Amino acid sequence: MGHHTQYIHPDLKLSRFDDKFYKADVLFEQHLLVWIISGETKIVQGDQTHWFGAGDTLLFPRNQLVTVINYPKDGLPHQSAVMHLTPQRLTDFYAKNRVDIQPDPAPVFRTFGRHPLLKSCLASLIPYFELKEALSEGIVSLKIEEAITILRSIDASIDPVLANFNEPGKINLADFMEQHYQFNMPMDKFGYLTGRSLTTFKRDFKKTFQTTPQKWLTNKRLELAHYQIKEKKRRPSDVYLEVGFENLSHFGHAFKKRFGYAPGSASQQEP
Template identity: 35%
Template sequence: MPESINYINYSCYFTTFREGEQFASYNSLSMVISGEMELNDGVHRSVFRSGDVYLVRKNQLLKFLKKPGEEAEFKSLSIRFDDEMLKQMSTEENFVLQERVKTPAYIELSDVPHLKYFMESLLQYQDLLENKSPELALLKQKEALILLFGYDPLLKNILYDISDPYKIDLEGFMLRNYHFNVKLDRFAYLTGRSLATFKRDFDKIFKTAPGKWLLEKRLQEARYLLEKGRKASDIYLDLGFEDLSHFSFAFKKQYGLPPSKLSL
């Protein structure tokens, strides 16, 4: 199981594991030690294996799937960059954000040798970090940022942007992201609204409550996929359902028959 040590996290899973909420709430730099990590932001899907390094952006919808290898469990190492430290560093540098950068929810950095060497070196400090050495953790966080900015100074426009999301087109956002398993307050936050405003705007656009719309939209997509020959066990997680029994119950209630009747 993962052990959170300040802002440096070593993870270990012996079976395939999906993150519960599909939302990245902080910036982080990660390396897969063994096994596979699959990331999917709804547009891009990538599989990272032993030695691969990637950066995950804050405030992004993202599906995580951790898979053990044939001969080894899944292991990874991650550094979380908290907002307070990023704000302090950007202030010290007199950094001014010119514009918000639009990139995928994650950035592959496996071809940057010095970042890989740095992440590998952290394995040598695991015992010390697990004993909660905040001074060392902070030092390694800053070192990681210096290496990232040395590779690409434009990454400052991503990592130093700690402001809240601004108000965006709600209809387009929901039609693109309804299959992510996150709570309504997350959807509201990502569209730049309070929960009350989100619900009010949602009702104006879709003429129904967001919870009801999400369920019906996911079930419509499920029916389409089942009629194409997909199995319920293969699609329910990708459509935002937490477990197979809940999906089967909701599907039967909506369409009057269990999913298995359509996937034959």
């Protein structure tokens, strides 16, 4: 049971989830190329929800927030092959290939469906996980360069995404928080993504919202959950993870304290 990760190299791993679901608000420091072997993945970004299944390939750009929920399916665990596209490897690749590009300042996650070239590239990694020894650097470099070359051949707009090595700069705090409050992560990460130290983030937050980050986040998440349950007629068990809560019991307690009734009763309340 639980989560198992097998590395054959720091940049190549096989990830497996055996539980009924696994949810994480992710912020990767490197680009990740993920091929789903079995199970299902739900991705929530803002007000958009996307579902992916076995055979799909996804690219998660670095420093971009996204909620990922992995589910087993058809009696099989959720399993995926993951390739890290590190800034150093990408810098070397673009320098070697003499490509001059302008980085994309706001990349978003991408899906390539069940593209046969990406499937062939990532599926060819699976036998290496059966080896007892670590994979040689030479083979790893070849496989990662193959993946980058395929991405560039099937998506003409991918270069500005892969070549984005910039760190987040200072941005409008209110706009960012209004768009990303459902993500559950440490305050220093919110600060990092808005171009601030933790101390500066808390100070600017208090000045902007006249309250603490945690109180504001809890209230915003409860308001979104109330809307989803009451207006969209969704079940509390389908909502609490998406809005930023980690525990259904804690969500129910906080919801009742805020609105005066349990989440399951929200849809029956008068306007």
